[in-house]
Amino acid sequence: EDKVVQSPLSLVVHEGDTVTLNCSYEVTNFRSLLWYKQEKKAPTFLFMLTSSGIEKKSGRLSSILDKKELFSILNITATQTGDSAIYLCAASGGGADGLTFGKGTHLIIQP
């Protein structure tokens, strides 16, 4: 059975701190790993990673994939209160079915 595990499940830091969110996966015929940010409603797409060792970056957010060790990390530098959200990691593979999601990391940024 496909599985995605995120850690930590919750994290409270102060504004300006740097955080690292972890995601490990076991997915048959792995194709890609995706990160989403969920505030109140729809998860919004952040990154899709398909190749090992290539960092994707968007502003203060960056992510990298290690296909040998089967994990990914999402880094957020100089955190702001607007970064408070649930960060979801998902993996795709095994044909044309949907994504397998982790439980998410609930990140709270305190002013």
Place this chain on the structure above:
Amino acid sequence: DGGITQSPKYLFRKEGQNVTLSCEQNLNHDAMYWYRQDPGQGLRLIYYSQIVNDFQKGDIAEGYSVSREKKESFPLTVTSAQKNPTAFYLCASSIGGNYQPQHFGDGTRLSIL
């Protein structure tokens, strides 16, 4: 603007009642998906469709049904056989294939009366 529209935002179901959640997209995406999200849990796949008039069960399809008569529309019916329907339901779409990201609607929150 292109996007995914889910309606209603909130829905209440009585015992023994079937209810239908709407999902419409104008992104010209081939693939559409339904997920269920429970508190403290990740999203779990209910049904997906890669093409019109074809759909497949996901991990938790029991008690749900779908149709895909038009490319833009993928309604989900929560039947009375689904004994624990209270959850947040999210619809997603993608161009198709596992190398394309899925994009989500704003969700429907379903509760039992």
